Structure formats: structure tokens, C-alpha cells
Amino acid sequence: MGLEHKLGDLGIVTTTLEQAVNWGRTRSMWPALFGLACCAIEMMAAQASHYDMSRFGMELMRASPRQSDLMIVAGRVSRKMAPVVRRLYDQMPEPKWVIAMGDCASCGGVFNNYAILQGVDEIIPVDVYVSGCPPRPEALIHGVLTLYEKVRGEKLTDWAMAEEETA
Amino acid sequence: MLEPIEVSAEELQHLVSDRALKGETVLLNMGPQHPSTHGVLRLLVELDGEIVVNVVPDIGFLHTGVEKNMEAKRYWQAEVMTDRLDYLNPVGNNLAYCLAVEALTGLEVPPRAQAIRVILAELQRISSHLVWLGTHLLDLGASSLFLYTFREREYILDIFEMVSGARMMTTYIRPGGLWRDVPEGFTEAVLNFVRMFPRRLKQYEALVTKNPIYKDRTRQIGVLSKEDAMRWGVTGPMLRASGVAYDTRKARPYCGYDRYDFDIPVEETGDVYARYLVRVEEMRQSLRIIAQAVDNLPSGPVRSDDRRYMPPAREEIGRNMEALIRHFKFWTEGFAPPKGSAYAAVESPRGTLAAFIESDGTPRPYRVHMRTPSFANLQALPVMAKGALIADLVAIVGSVDIVLGDVDR
Amino acid sequence: MSEERIQQMAAALAERVGGEVSRDNNQTVVRVARERIVEAATILRDAFGFQVAEDVTAVDYWQRREPRFDVVYHFFSYEHSDAITLRVAVDDGETMPSITGVFPGANWYERELFDMFGIPCGGHPDLRRIIMPYDWEGHPLRKDYPLGYEEPQFTFNFDEIQARKVQGKR
Numbered sequence: 159m160g161l162e163h164k165l166g167d168l169g170i171v172t173t174t175l176e177q178a179v180n181w182g183r184t185r186s187m188w189p190a191l192f193g194l195a196c197c198a199i200e201m202m203a204a205q206a207s208h209y210d211m212s213r214f215g216m217e218l219m220r221a222s223p224r225q226s227d228l229m230i231v232a233g234r235v236s237r238k239m240a241p242v243v244r245r246l247y248d249q250m251p252e253p254k255w256v257i258a259m260g261d262c263a264s265c266g267g268v269f270n271n272y273a274i275l276q277g278v279d280e281i282i283p284v285d286v287y288v289s290g291c292p293p294r295p296e297a298l299i300h301g302v303l304t305l306y307e308k309v310r311g312e313k314l315t316d317w318a319m320a321e322e323e324t325a
Numbered sequence: 326m327l328e329p330i331e332v333s334a335e336e337l338q339h340l341v342s343d344r345a346l347k348g349e350t351v352l353l354n355m356g357p358q359h360p361s362t363h364g365v366l367r368l369l370v371e372l373d374g375e376i377v378v379n380v381v382p383d384i385g386f387l388h389t390g391v392e393k394n395m396e397a398k399r400y401w402q403a404e405v406m407t408d409r410l411d412y413l414n415p416v417g418n419n420l421a422y423c424l425a426v427e428a429l430t431g432l433e434v435p436p437r438a439q440a441i442r443v444i445l446a447e448l449q450r451i452s453s454h455l456v457w458l459g460t461h462l463l464d465l466g467a468s469s470l471f472l473y474t475f476r477e478r479e480y481i482l483d484i485f486e487m488v489s490g491a492r493m494m495t496t497y498i499r500p501g502g503l504w505r506d507v508p509e510g511f512t513e514a515v516l517n518f519v520r521m522f523p524r525r526l527k528q529y530e531a532l533v534t535k536n537p538i539y540k541d542r543t544r545q546i547g548v549l550s551k552e553d554a555m556r557w558g559v560t561g562p563m564l565r566a567s568g569v570a571y572d573t574r575k576a577r578p579y580c581g582y583d584r585y586d587f588d589i590p591v592e593e594t595g596d597v598y599a600r601y602l603v604r605v606e607e608m609r610q611s612l613r614i615i616a617q618a619v620d621n622l623p624s625g626p627v628r629s630d631d632r633r634y635m636p637p638a639r640e641e642i643g644r645n646m647e648a649l650i651r652h653f654k655f656w657t658e659g660f661a662p663p664k665g666s667a668y669a670a671v672e673s674p675r676g677t678l679a680a681f682i683e684s685d686g687t688p689r690p691y692r693v694h695m696r697t698p699s700f701a702n703l704q705a706l707p708v709m710a711k712g713a714l715i716a717d718l719v720a721i722v723g724s725v726d727i728v729l730g731d732v733d734r
Numbered sequence: 735m736s737e738e739r740i741q742q743m744a745a746a747l748a749e750r751v752g753g754e755v756s757r758d759n760n761q762t763v764v765r766v767a768r769e770r771i772v773e774a775a776t777i778l779r780d781a782f783g784f785q786v787a788e789d790v791t792a793v794d795y796w797q798r799r800e801p802r803f804d805v806v807y808h809f810f811s812y813e814h815s816d817a818i819t820l821r822v823a824v825d826d827g828e829t830m831p832s833i834t835g836v837f838p839g840a841n842w843y844e845r846e847l848f849d850m851f852g853i854p855c856g857g858h859p860d861l862r863r864i865i866m867p868y869d870w871e872g873h874p875l876r877k878d879y880p881l882g883y884e885e886p887q888f889t890f891n892f893d894e895i896q897a898r899k900v901q902g903k904r
Contacts, residue, residue: 191360195387195730196412198364199456206459206475221360226735237620237734238867239386242357245486267403271881272874273390280898292412292493339860343904385865390882393874397881428760461891528877536876557811558839577813668789668808668819681806683793696808704842733865 169187173279176314183227183253184215184306190226191219195233197260197292202296211289211299214306229282230298234262235275247282253317255309257301258284263289330548340370340381350378353715357386361464361719364729366466367704370718377718381712382703388733395693400426400500403690407680408494411731412696413456415487416449418522419498421695424579424669425680426500429662430634438502438627439580440618444515445497446580446671447611447618451522451566453674454482454604458501458529460724461601465542470532477525483512500630501635504643512619526608532603543597549720550595558701562603563725567595595609597724604726634660649657659676659688675699675726699731740816743782747818750777761808768834771822775807775836784809784816792824792851796877801825803853807833808839809863812847824853832858849894861901 204211205219222224223246235243247256256277261267265286265289266276278284285308288301326628346351356367365386373380391410395403408415427434434442443578459474482492488507489495497504532538549559554567564571573587574582590606592599629635636655637648664686671680676698697726702725709721744762745855746757751770756763764773778784789808793810796802807820824830830847833840844855845864852873863870872879887895 172613185422192358194365195389196409200493200680202456202460203475203478207472210581222357234387236388238388238865239357242365242386246358266884268409269389269391269394270881270886271390271394272880273388276884285576291409294492295830303403328819336862385863388865390874393881467816556835556838558786558788571812576812577817665758666793666806668759668761668817670788670817677788679789679808681789681791681808692787692793694755694791694806696791700842701839 164216176213177310182311184309185257186218186219187228187306187309188218188226189216189228189230189300190246191221192223192229192252193232194235194239194298195262196230197263200292200295201230201232201259201298204298205235209295209299211295211302214299214316216302223247224251227253228255228257228302230257230259231263231278231282231284231319232259232297234267234269234274235278235281237275240281244281255285255287255305256282256299257286257305259288259298259301260293261289264289267291272308278318340369340377340379344378345371349373349600354491355718356383363460363554363727366722366727366729366732368718368722369708370576371639372715375714376717377606377710377713377715378567380671380707380718381705384703384729384732386733387729389730392622392693392695393447395629395690398463400662400690401656403693404499405494405496407695408496409695410673410734411673411678411699412493413453413728414673414675414678414731415494415496416445417671417678418695419496420580421669421671421673421678421680422682422693423498423500424671425667425682426662428501428667429665429682429684430631430660430667432501432618432629433503433633434580434582434629436623437506437625440622441507441627442498442580443582443585444618444622445485445495447615448481448518450513450674451641452478454608455481457604457674457726458533458601461720461726462533462539462725464719464734467533467539470529473525473529477522478654480518480521484511484582487511487514492659499628502626505623505639506627506662509597515615515619519612519619522612523609526605530605534605535587540598542717542720544594544633544723545598545599546713546717547724548594548596549705553708554595554707557705559676559705560698561673561726562600563653563702563705564676565590566592566599566603568593573670573677577670579669579671582614585617587611587614597720598606600724600726609659610732611718618662622674652655661686661688670696673698675728675731689710695734696733697734699727701726703727703732738878740812740818743847744818747777747782749776750774758819761817761831762817762818763822765821768824768828769823771820772831772836773809773831774820775809775833776807778818779836782811782816783813784818785809785813786810787837787840787843790833790840790846792853792875794851794875794877797847801828804846805830805850805853809837814839826852829854831856847871852876 258264263278286301286305290297329688351372353370356362357365367383369381399725454479455474459471462470489497504515549567551568554564570589570591587610590603622653639696662684662713666683683692744764748755751774753767788810793804801826802825803824805822809818845851849863
């Protein structure tokens, strides 16, 4: 029944489950609509018409962390904001990834002081760091594609183990 | 890991009405992560059904410690921090800071640098208003304009990139002038934009100004009376939308703004719609200023040659040993303005932005304070939002055009 | 914004509240006693037409001067484009009278004074921390408060700083 019936023999493609799952995860990764500071404007520019991130299946920014699987920490994280960022991260369902966008989120940037977290990796695990102050939209897109490469190489067993650890 | 904060109910009960304590009204937490708060603003909203009884803004989620950090840096280094305060208006922040440093040191800015400052500041104003227009409409559910405004914004950012190498954080304006002269092709790029933009602006207006949905959602919403606007220290397009024809560029001219011919758009109604009209008209006036400035762009140096506060010119360093030594000393030790304080105000896209710098005669500023417009504008939010519907709160917050980096510093 | 006019007003104000007029670069400064700031603000508003307290901030002269702080007020009048600066010396632990009754716009600025400098404003309707978290200790903009510098992560101290960070699950 279905398409094969009409068209005849289409052949068989074999792949591993892991590859199929990872392929699926990279094709529609939904970032959380979550901007903090300057980098959020460049993140918006990356979403808008000139750079158009929807070419990579990322046009859907979800305002709710419960519907998203990628957190782009766009901007400096203050000590007052840190618990909020951590809570948002905890609310995201597995599997989830984090991009630290910009110097402030990666290492504190020019703000080495009492108010700013010296890198968001002090509170949440980061997969990809994007440099720049703020990074150009191209740099963000490159960061996202780098993350895709990482995701394509992931093992399903690792996720299962991580879930057991947290459970 | 996180200890709960102990705050007794008595400490905070003056924030809500008596009815909330009896359970007649609902307290709703909006933010700090909310798509329509334009960053990390938290609002404690007290609701009676759908009607907003009171709004208590909670700010500080983007507090960056800029003022404290600037005290630890030299005057030249500290300027880098100002870019990142109001990240939609880095040029204007640089300008306010540089004007204050120039007032402290008595540096004279050459006319060519003045004109280029004006061009860049006005381009920045347009780009900031474009971001505002796109996101404000996005909040109200009209997503197409966002794509248009960001397309035009790219032209402006390309000009910034051309002159300074960075799209947003330019640090191009420096105390005593500019970093260096604009490259070839700058005037053509600006003129191209000036020719192209009015047509695009008309397209936006065709989409928005007479749009019945937009009008319904914004007229008579978030009304701020003239008296309230003045009392609460509101400035910028919000103040002008409430009927006060005040513009820092006219009232306290800087960078030779008194030589340009432009109008101050004023509306009387003080609602969200009036703020939209004022901002769109401001973009048009900015274009006028840019066109005049480009037409009469003087030639000559772009940096002061005051040897006490300026590094030696690049060509001099290769030929002159003293210049090289001075260059080295300048960038390692910095310069020390005389004791005293200065206060310089500019018109940012959001209102009066002022820098207050106190010098103690050392190469590091003793105290820097930035008077940021969004901080004062946000104060008036409860005044505007009381009695509105919860759905209109989004339009009102959007119309304030807050930038949280500007509020929290 | 005539310079003469502002000088006259400053002199008149100084005479009425017992202040002292000076010129500081581009500002006309009137130094006023702490107890008389509300009176001075009222005179500025009612007699000279100042409509807004544009900016309220402070400067900390820790170990340099007694009393320790200078609270700096910038007033502005839209009508005449006049700007005037008031400075009030306050010592640590002293209460600054609130001018919110005269200029409501000073509300958040005074909260900021309390938050960042620890200068309480007496008679303020809602004196809470505004920028720092509620449980924050200290007042960051005081000179005796450290900047809170953290070491950048280089090769030689990589492991030490890495140990403080959240380790990735993968």
C-alpha cells in the first residue's frame, strides 16, 4: 500500500537507528526564544530576512523552554539572572543543547566584575561557544552548524546513561 | 543549591492593593523570561479579572556593573563599556561619554568629526527605531514588518562596519574626535541609504498607520498625560508623544545640532499610537539631518591635536622618536584630566542620555554615572498600565521601547 | 539656556537655603545642607520652574573626605532649558531626605542610591533594593566594595578554574 505500491520497487536504504535519530534531531532544532543582551539583537538579525536561519530548520523560536531543545544564551548573565537561566535549562526536556553566544556568555567578556557570571558554563553545560562581541549572525549560524556536527556524532547510549545518572 | 530568600509578607505588602491580601485579585508574575518584555524585565502584575490593577517592575536582571567597572579602567578603555549599555544605541552612548570627557578636558572637536558624529548618531537612531518598530509589531502579532525593518537595518550596520569594522559595538567616536577618518565610499553609502529609505518608510506606514487592527490595539491605550510624563522624568519619543516639544538636540545643542534644520515631532494624545507616530516621523527628520550633514561635510582633521590628551598621529610615529615614546606612554598610562566633574547630555533614541564623570586628577575616572533614559521611562509604566487590559500591557511595555541594558547598566 | 539666568537662580537659591554656588566645568553647582534639600527642591520647582529631577546619583569619597558621600542632583526645566546641579554631603549611616514628594521621578534613583551606595532616603514610599538581588550583601558602588575580579582562564590555571564549572553530561 502507499507510495511504493504505485511506483514499484524503490529499493531499500539501510542506516543505523542512531544516525536516523541524530539526523532527525538536527533537522528541526527549536531554539528557546530567550535573549539577554546585545547578542539577542544579533540573534534576531540571524532570524530575520537578511540571514534567515530558517534555512537550517530553525525558524521556530519557542518562547516556552518546555518546547525547545536548544538554548542560545545570548548575552551576559548577571548574578541575579543566573538562577533563572538555570531554571529555564532545567525546564527544557531532554535531549537539550546549549550554545553560549558571544564573549560574555562564554567567558564574561569585557565585564570582569561582581555582577556578571564569568561564563555561563559556571551554571549550565555548554556545547558550543561562539566568539565575538557580539558575534555576527554568520558566526551564530556557524555555531549552530558546528552543533549539528556534534549532534550527528552522538551516541544514543550516552543519553540513556546521562538520564540514569540524573534519575 | 539555591537557598530560598526570606522576605516577610509585611515588607512587600505595600506593593499590592488591600484587595490582593483578601484574595480578590490575582498576582501574576511576568518575566524575566517572557517574549514581550524585550529582554529580562520582570513585572509583578496584579489583576482583577482581565484588568490590570497595578504593575510593579522588578529590574536588575541584566545589571552589568558597568559604572563600577569603568572606575577600574582608564578613560580610553572605559569607553568600550559604554557601547554595551544601550545596545541599540552604541554610537549615542559613546557620544555622551566622549562629550563628558571633552567637557572635563576642554578638548576641541574639529568640525569634520562633529559632522560625522551627527551622521552616525542619526543613522543609529534610525536603526534603533527600526528594531523597535519590528519588535513592537511582532508583540502585537504582525510578524511581517519585523522582516522588513531588519532588512533595512542591515544597510545601516553595513555603514557602521565600513567605518569601524564592527556592526554594533563600534567605539568609533573617541574623546577629541573619531578613531580615524571615514573610508572612501562612506558618503556614497550614506546617500544611497538616504535615497532608498523614504520609500521603504512609506511602505511601513502603508502597512501600519491606517491598519484598523493596529489602531484598535494602540489608540487610547497606555495614555500618559503631559503632567505625568514630566513629573516622572520621562524623556524622548514618549515625552514628545505626550505633547512636550522637548528634544535635547534643540534644547542643549551638542555637535553642532543647532546648525541643522529639523523639526521635533509632537503628538498630543500620549497613547501607544502617538508614540508610534512620533518615532516614525523622527526617522524622517533624522534623514533630513543626515542629508544636510553629508551635503556640507567639511574637510580637515577628525581628531583634536591637543597633545595632552590625544595620542600622536599614526604617520608621526614612524618618523619621530618622541612621538613613539608618547604613543607608548599614552596607551600604557592614559591621560589625566584635571579635577572636577562634568555632565553631558545627548538625545538617544529613547530619550535624554547623560554621562556624569567625576575626575580626581588621575588617569582613571573616579566615578562615572550614566543617566539612562529607559530607567526613568520604565518608572512611568505603572502610571500607564493601571486600568488597562492584560493584553494591552504587552503593547504598553513595547511602546516604552525599553532596552534592559540601558535600564540596569 | 542663558548662563546669566542660571547664575542668578543659583545665587537666589543659595541665599534662600544657605548654600554655596560654584562652577564645575559645564555645571552650575549649588552645595546645599542635607536637611534643606527638600526645601531647595521645592524652591526650584515652584519659584524657578524646574520640572524634573533628571538624575540623582552619588559619589563616594571613602578615606578622602568627611562626610563620606556627595549626593548629586541634576534638575532640568523643559520650558527654559535650564540645568542646575545640587550637591549634598552625607556621611555613612546618615539618612538622606527623600525628594520624591516634590519630584516623583526621583523615586527609582533614590532606590538606586540605597541599593548601590547604602544611603537610605527617609520618607521614600518604597525603599527596597532595586537592581541587586534582595539577598545581596553590601553596596557595590561604594569604594570599599571590591570590583569582584575573577581570574581569566589561561593554560597554567585551566584545571583550577575548570573545576569550578559545571561539567557537561557528555
